[in-house]
Amino acid sequence: MKAIPYLVSVQKESSIVVEADELPFFYNQLHHHKEMQITLIESGEGVLIVGNYSQPFEAGQVYIIGANQPHMFKTDASLIQKKTKSKAVHIFFDMEKLRPCFGLLPELTAVEKLVSRASCGLQLNEGHRKQIGREIQFIEKSEGLTRLTTLLHLLEYIAAEVQLCRDLGTGISSPAKTFSGFRMDDVYKYTLENYHKDVSIQQIAEVACLTPHAFCKYFKKHTRKTYLTFLNEIRISEACKKITLGEYEGLSSLGYSTGFNNAVTFNRVFKRVIGMAPSDYVKKVRGERVMSE
Missing domain, CATH: 2.60.120.280 (Regulatory protein AraC)
Structure with a gap:
């Protein structure tokens, strides 16, 4: 759309x-x-x-x-x-x-x-x-x-x-004084461009020019969540958008296209982040679409 x-x-x-x-x-x-x-x-x-x-x-x-x-x-x-x-x-x-x-x-x-x-x-x-x-x-x-x-x-x-x-570009809540730091900007940008890939802590730490251990501490300090949690939230956010806009072929392929290695993990993380299973979210969106037409 x-x-x-x-x-x-x-x-x-x-x-x-x-x-x-x-x-x-x-x-x-x-x-x-x-x-x-x-x-x-x-x-x-x-x-x-x-x-x-x-x-x-x-x-x-x-x-x-x-x-x-x-x-x-x-x-x-x-x-x-x-x-x-x-x-x-x-x-x-x-x-x-x-x-x-x-x-x-x-x-x-x-x-x-x-x-x-x-x-x-x-x-x-x-x-x-x-x-x-x-x-x-x-x-x-x-x-x-x-x-x-x-x-x-x-x-x-x-x-x-x-x-x-x-x-609303990343979904992260951050203090205003640290929000615009170049290091975090690079991390956000890289994540949004590569969320559908297998992003390792080593890779994202290199983007921030930090060791993996230092990066994990830095990211948790600035966002109050782990990088993996943030990455999965971005993936689920993109999945929700594709469902809402009808830009997907099936739930299994949707999980793979948004960076998950298997359907079980996709379903578990989706339910944890959104509060319902992907199939229930699809039904909800379809119902909204019918009611608004």
């Missing part, structure tokens, strides 16, 4: 667009747009797909989606069947319009770094969701210069106070 372009209705007198959705299900097409996006899920749940990553979403969560990043909030079929409305507030802003301000105003340095860090997307730490939710709701109700300054204040707050974010 290819991501389709989505046109945000930008008004000439505003550089910020706020859209409030209250529908049986969210927009169910993989799409992209030039604007960055901040989304507050007020009610509803389902699966979020961003680029090559997917994870469950639920009410109260806040996401930043990078510009031109393919994404989709896919509502859970059970809510559609119950005719329960899903509600979210989306804030769209074109960074190309705001970027010239960064070079002129040193006060926006932290915001500029946040925008760069969020290029693939971020899920914000839930400990701050009440404060962020209030800011987003205020932006929704305001207009003009007040809306712009409130958005900048929100971005400044996130940059300064939210120290733990989940990267």
Whole structure:
């Protein structure tokens, strides 16, 4: 499934667009747009797909989606069947319009770094969701210069106070101060490009220019999980995406294509990460697809 372009209705007198959705299900097409996006899920749940990553979403969560990043909030079929409305507030802003301000105003340095860090997307730490939710709701109700300054204040707050974010390019929750280190960036990039292969600790340690023992300690310190756990989460995330988009021939071949050596391991890890067997997940996705058509 290819991501389709989505046109945000930008008004000439505003550089910020706020859209409030209250529908049986969210927009169910993989799409992209030039604007960055901040989304507050007020009610509803389902699966979020961003680029090559997917994870469950639920009410109260806040996401930043990078510009031109393919994404989709896919509502859970059970809510559609119950005719329960899903509600979210989306804030769209074109960074190309705001970027010239960064070079002129040193006060926006932290915001500029946040925008760069969020290029693939971020899920914000839930400990701050009440404060962020209030800011987003205020932006929704305001207009003009007040809306712009409130958005900048929100971005400044996130940059300064939210120290733990989940990267929607990798699925790892990392402290903001260590997130952009070149060594971890190389590890993430290599993993995303080679998850379907047999990646050894020796190989990934060489990417990080560390001994295997030092790498294991380094990775656990920065992510609070082992590299094998992270690798398997990436593999399962990719498997879920292929199932959701219908880009697979069968569950056995799906396991092999995402880096697992046998179906037993694939089924065990899938159930541990997702909470259900692959076959049950397929049924769930098919049910969602039928309900949303």
